Amino acid sequence: MSAMSNRRPICALPDLLISQIAAGEVIERPASVLKELVENAVDAGAQSVEIRLEAGGIRRIAVIDDGMGIPSDELSLALTRHATSKITSLDELESVHSMGFRGEALASIAAVSQLTLISRTRDADHAWSLEPGTTQAVAAAGAQGTTVEVKYLFDAVPARRKFLRAEPTEFGHCIDAIERIALAFPEVSFRVFHNDRAVRQWLPASAxxxxxxxxxxxxxxxxxxxxxxxxxxxxxxxxxxxxxxxxxxxxxxxxxxxxxxxxxxxxxxxxxxxxxxxxxxxxxxxxxxxxxxxxxxxxxxxxxxxxxxxxxxxxxxxxxxxxxxxxxxGTAGAHQISPTAGLSKAAQPWPPLAGGDGVRDSASRFSSTPLPYNPAWQQGSQSALHLREPTSISGGLPAWEALYQPAAQDAPAWPLGRALAQVHGIYILSQTSSGLALIDMHAAHERVVYEQLKHALDSQTMPQQTLLVPVVFRVTDKEVALAEECHEQLAALGFEMAASGPQALTLRSVPALLARGDLEALARGVLRDLEQVGASRLLTEQRNTLLATMACHGAVRANRQLTVEEMNALLRQMEQTERADQCNHGRPTWVHWNVSELDKFFLRGQ
Ligand SMILES: Nc1ncnc2c1ncn2[C@@H]1O[C@H](COP(=O)(O)OP(=O)(O)OP(=O)(O)O)[C@@H](O)[C@H]1O
Ligand SMILES: [Mg+2]
CATH class of the missing domain: 3.30.230.10 (Ribosomal Protein S5; domain 2)
Structure with missing residues (x-):
């Protein structure tokens, strides 16, 4: 029998049930209770907040503050739904400065737990307490401020209780919640206890x-x-x-x-x-x-x-x-490129805070000298190179080979030197005028491709390559819709993608620079980025995110054997590429040792 056949009359819900339903939205777990209580303490101007948890906050949460307190005649109002001291009008809601404004948190918490509220204002002779389930405040002991104690969360709401996780997990969520508030209010001190053991303490500090x-x-x-x-x-x-x-x-x-x-x-x-x-x-x-x-x-x-x-x-x-x-x-090229070192002190714009020296240089053997990007290199190397402009790459050429042409062997001293060999399928070893360099070929190539894509897109000449055999791949309905919605953006990036079914896309053209890679992965990566951005006009930064995704898919992979000419061509490209010393992953792309450092290491001439 359907439920309609024995219809029941419409009834206003009882107040407690309303609060319990509302609590479903606001209070999910002990950490949500804690967040609300600590926010209230901060809103009350507390300078110091003590938090006591038991059993991950499931059995008991107490928040004790030294804020302005609640007058005794308002205590039961504090637990009433839609009662707040923080706003009185829509205008105030629209310019609210406090954490709270709904007048809903305490009522929701009280509806799904045993809540005790104790408070004392500055002019009161003593504190007042409101016991669970009562509306009449009684005299109590206590200093200025408010204590809220929440016990047995969800005991009366088994359906909710079931969703709580193990104590350590709930405790972890509680700590996360406290940390977030502590970060926002550095001038307030916080002490946290779990099962009577002190677990966190933060004194007032600068942000x-x-x-x-x-x-x-x-x-x-x-x-x-x-x-x-x-x-x-x-x-x-x-x-x-x-x-x-x-x-x-x-x-x-x-x-x-x-x-x-x-x-x-x-x-x-x-x-x-x-x-x-x-x-x-x-x-x-x-x-x-x-x-x-x-x-x-x-x-x-x-x-x-x-x-x-x-x-x-x-x-x-x-x-x-x-x-x-x-x-x-401000950090481009400022990374420490010594293989074993952390970040260098000089490169750190933020002075170390008390307690940490922030420098691990002592661990390194070689304190190698970074060679930051220098625009002068471009002039120096230009004449010796026959680099193609990205725009001149014809659609039919394979990407990697198309990028580079062999460089002359009798060229002048290049900053990144002359390639000697490929090491472990990952690095290029090169001899420079002053020492040795190792270059991470994938990282370096990724950076070069990225800059080329950027250049091509800027000049609206992204070379496109039509695929002889279109690539068809399965996607979700949402992705099909996205591809259609973003048709224009995709075209500008060199992609031609169309729906070929409710859950399939056909890729017909791709940017020529990337035509050699895994095209499906490339297309999926671009769609994922577009989903983040939405179909709106691409801002420069969003566009760059997309290009970085594309470059990663287009860059030469590890274990790809390179000829010496290809290696040299890559080094010359790097010298021409802005910020080539840092790959798109933020890692350095190369490391350099001076002969004098090598000599020192081998104790030569000492
Ligand atoms: N620790 C406290 N110190 C002083 N007053 C408090 C404290 N906690 C609650 N109150 C008072 O009780 C009222 C109700 O608190 P509650 O958290 O339910 O609502 P709110 O903070 O106003 O809004 P929201 O539901 O958005 O948190 C507050 O407006 C405030 O006046
Ligand atoms: Mg509140």
Whole structure:
């Protein structure tokens, strides 16, 4: 029998059930309770916050603050849905400065746990307490501030309880939540206890010090400080240099007006700024604070406030991407190229914080000298080379061979020297006028191809190659739609791709520079990037992300045997390529040793 046959009358839901349903959106696990409680403490102007967890926060969470407190006659209101002291009108919502504004968190938490609220304002003689399930405050002991204790989360809601993970996992989520708030409020001190054991403590500090206190030395050693402002918008914080990129995106913290959020626009802007020096699968680490006029951003778009919406996403994207690009450009060529060393002290614009010296030079045997890109090389080597402009490459030529022509053997002293041999199918060994160089051929070639693609696209002359045998590959409906929607962008990049079924695409042309690689992987990579960007007009930075993906697929792979001529041609190309000393993954592309360093190592003449 269908449910319709015995229809029940429409009824208003009881208040508790409403709160329990609302809690479903806001309170997912102990960490979400903790986030709400600590945000309330910060909103109340607390200078010091103590957090006590038991059993990963499942059995008990207590947050004790020294903030302004709640008057006794408002205690039960604090637990009432849609009751808040933070906004009173739509106007105020649109320019909200506090973390809270819905008047919903405590009511939701109280609906799915046993919540005790104890508070004392500055002028009160003593504290007042509201026990679980009561609405009448009773006198209690306590210092100024508020204590919220939450016990037995979801005990009364078994369906929810089932979804909680093991205690250590929930504890981990709690720590993540606390860390995010601690990063945003460095002037507040935090102490965290788990099962009565002290597990974290952060004293009031500067924003930068707090970052290294919370996240460890990574940002200290590899950080680049960023401080950019443009009218009403500013970006502060630390990003890590490309060489320190990670395999996972687990160290990316974005705060918009002090609120930790995930945001596609900003993430994409950051990614695209790194695109020149970092490839798709490597992840930069960053802690960035975006400050923007509150009326230019809507914070009320996600039930747990994990997302915001910018009024002018384009402007935010441009600003962030520009700021990060600027910060990164200060590091081009500044990496330490000694094989065993970390980053050099001189190359570190951010002075080491207390506790870490940030320098590992002592570990290295050779303190090799970097040869940063020098535009003068171009003139010096031009006459000896017969390099083809990328635009002149005819569609039919295989990519690798087409890129290079043999260089004259009696050429002048080139910065990267003359290739002698290929080593382990990966490196090129070359003799320079002053020593020896080893070059990572894939990384170097990737950089060269990237710059060539960029040049070709800039001059709107991306050479295209029509495939004799079109490549058909299976995709999702979404990808088919995307390919059709982005037809123009794809064409500009040298691709001709069309639907050949609800879940298949046919690739008919590709950029000639890349025609030799794995075309399906190339097309998929480009689609993936386009999905991130959306079908809007491609901004320069977004375009560069795409080109980096393409270059990675087009670059010569390890174990490909190169002739000496090909190797030399690659070295000459590198000398002509801007920032060729850093590959798209942020790793150095070559290392150099002076004869004098070799002599010293072999104790010659001593
Ligand atoms: N630690 C605290 N110190 C002082 N006042 C508090 C504290 N926690 C809650 N309050 C008061 O209780 C009210 C309700 O808190 P609750 O977290 O439910 O809502 P909110 O913070 O106003 O909005 P949101 O639901 O977005 O968090 C707050 O507006 C505030 O006045
Ligand atoms: Mg709140």
């Amino acid at each position: 930068l010090k707090r970052i290294s206190d919370v996240l460890g030395d990574e940002f200290n050693e590899h950080g680049i400080e960023l401080n950019a402002q443009s009218g009403p918008i500013s970006l502060l914080g630390v990003i890590t240099r490309p060489a320190a990129a990670r395999a996972r995106a687990d160290r990316q913290f974005l705060f918009v007006n002090g609120r930790h959020v995930r945001d596609r626009t900003v993430s994409h802007a950051i990614r695209s700024a790194y695109a020149d020096v970092l490839h798709g699968d490597r992840q930069p680490a960053f802690v960035l604070f975006l400050q923007i006029d509150p009326s230019a951003v809507d914070v009320n778009v996600h039930p747990a406030k994990h997302e915001v919406r910018f009024r002018d996403t384009g402007a935010v994207h441009r600003f962030v991407s520009h700021a990060v690009t600027q910060a990164l450009s």
